[in-house]
Amino acid sequence: MIHASKKLSLIPCPSSALTGNAIISAVLRRLSTTKTTNDDYFAAISHISNIVRRDIYMERTLNKLNLTPTSDFVYRVLRSCHNSGVESLRFFNWAQSHPLYTPTSFEFSQLIQTLASTRHFESMWKVLQQMKTLNLSLTPHIFSQIIIEYGNSSLIDNAVEVFNRMKNFNCEQTVEVYNALLLGLCEVRNFHGAYALIRRMIRKGGVPDKETYSILVNGWCKAGKFKEAQGFLEEMSRRGFNPPVRGRDLLIDGLLNAGYIESAKEIVRRMIKEGYLPDVATFNSLLEAICKSAEVEFCIDIYHDVCRLGLCPDIGSYKIMIPAVSKIGKIDEAFRLLYNAIEDGHKPFPGLYAPILKALCRSGRFDDAFSFFSDMKVKGHPPNRPVYTMLIRMCGRGGRFVKAANYLVEMTEMNLTPMSQSFDLVTDGLKNCGKHELAKRMEQLEVSLRGD
Numbered sequence: 001m002i003h004a005s006k007k008l009s010l011i012p013c014p015s016s017a018l019t020g021n022a023i024i025s026a027v028l029r030r031l032s033t034t035k036t037t038n039d040d041y042f043a044a045i046s047h048i049s050n051i052v053r054r055d056i057y058m059e060r061t062l063n064k065l066n067l068t069p070t071s072d073f074v075y076r077v078l079r080s081c082h083n084s085g086v087e088s089l090r091f092f093n094w095a096q097s098h099p100l101y102t103p104t105s106f107e108f109s110q111l112i113q114t115l116a117s118t119r120h121f122e123s124m125w126k127v128l129q130q131m132k133t134l135n136l137s138l139t140p141h142i143f144s145q146i147i148i149e150y151g152n153s154s155l156i157d158n159a160v161e162v163f164n165r166m167k168n169f170n171c172e173q174t175v176e177v178y179n180a181l182l183l184g185l186c187e188v189r190n191f192h193g194a195y196a197l198i199r200r201m202i203r204k205g206g207v208p209d210k211e212t213y214s215i216l217v218n219g220w221c222k223a224g225k226f227k228e229a230q231g232f233l234e235e236m237s238r239r240g241f242n243p244p245v246r247g248r249d250l251l252i253d254g255l256l257n258a259g260y261i262e263s264a265k266e267i268v269r270r271m272i273k274e275g276y277l278p279d280v281a282t283f284n285s286l287l288e289a290i291c292k293s294a295e296v297e298f299c300i301d302i303y304h305d306v307c308r309l310g311l312c313p314d315i316g317s318y319k320i321m322i323p324a325v326s327k328i329g330k331i332d333e334a335f336r337l338l339y340n341a342i343e344d345g346h347k348p349f350p351g352l353y354a355p356i357l358k359a360l361c362r363s364g365r366f367d368d369a370f371s372f373f374s375d376m377k378v379k380g381h382p383p384n385r386p387v388y389t390m391l392i393r394m395c396g397r398g399g400r401f402v403k404a405a406n407y408l409v410e411m412t413e414m415n416l417t418p419m420s421q422s423f424d425l426v427t428d429g430l431k432n433c434g435k436h437e438l439a440k441r442m443e444q445l446e447v448s449l450r451g452d
Contacts, residue, residue: 151184
């Protein structure tokens with residue numbers, strides 16, 4: 001990993017003074033001291049990056065600044081300009097022209113990733129060749145990224161070529177690299193080639209990981225080939241290569257990713273009927289997909305079924321379900337879920353109890369909402385500004401302007417600054433119901449907070 005300590009020799013300068021070219025002259029000029037702050041250094045990197053991205057006379061501007069590039073300096077600028085392929089290459093060539101700069105694998109790797117992601121493949125290959133000439137090593141991760149970008153561009157033949165040429169760069173074909181090519185083959189629905197690639201991986205001594213299985217199962221499911229996906233999992237199991245997670249969980253995830261929610265639901269129903277449980281990650285994926293399709297009742301039933309069979313939902317399960325059941329007005333069920341989460345050892349946070357508060361206010365149960373909110377302030381995580389803002393808005397809709405004013409004051413006591421719209425809502429409401437003195441106090445509070 002590259003650290004900020006490996007940066008240019010810098011001079012100390014207050015951050016407030018670093019604007020425009022003053023950043024460059026004060027921070028990036030190579031002098032004898034190294035006492036520049038990190039804030040100054042990264043402000044300078046940002047300034048240089050803007051020049052690289054936007055200045056059509058980049059090289060001339062950089063030359064005028066009398067910079068002495070270092071490995072860390074060049075790497076950070078390249079990373080900051082990862083969406084600008086041509087400009088990054090020009091900057092790297094400019095840096096290489098400096099007699100005191102010698103590039104390392106870090107800068108080359110970052111530039112190669114940038115050129116690949118911006119589809120400048122010809123320039124990318126030239127940089128790769130230059131790296132090879134300098135005897136700098138390339139990691140399998142870089143090649144996997146190149147293969148993925150070729151796959152994203154539907155240039156699968158080129159992706160295969162990269163895979164085959166890795167040996168010329170003395171780079172190992174790791175499982176990550178196999179998975180990258182597998183993803184590209186599945187994207188173009190070349191499942192025969194994809195399965196042949198897995199067989200080659202095994203023949204070469206590789207062991208498929210979860211990603212390997214997920215890519216192929218997702219691809220088959222996306223193409224509607226459910227039997228093929230199931231058959232693949234069964235065959236791999238017979239050959240002794242069981243996936244790191246259970247096959248049916250992979251199949252459910254694949255169906256959900258492909259949008260076949262009913263088919264995924266059917267597998268889960270069958271699993272539960274047979275007494276089997278999905279893992280928590282798969283269960284949460286199922287909950288999220290089904291809640292988005294507004295079939296919250298199914299989620300409630302499936303939640304209770306799996307809990308009876310011994311599944312322990314995690315906090316992610318409750319983050320999905322509590323807002324969903326609250327939104328459709330099932331407040332008692334929302335409370336039940338919240339208390340289950342508390343019994344499981346989770347301390348309620350605003351994202352869990354805010355939906356219940358909103359549902360209570362919508363149903364006109366303001367006294368219950370206020371009591372519940374007080375309870376959460378004691379037993380849960382402190383409310384944040386969005387919770388207060390929502391509660392003030394709901395109080396306004398229900399005509400509870402005095403209570404809303406109290407929450408405004410409470411916010412300020414917690415060092416949370418209310419939005420101007422909240423003050424407008426409360427003061428207008430108080431005036432309309434004859435509470436002019438309290439409205440005046442709210443106006444004075446807003447003025448004191450704004451400093452007007």
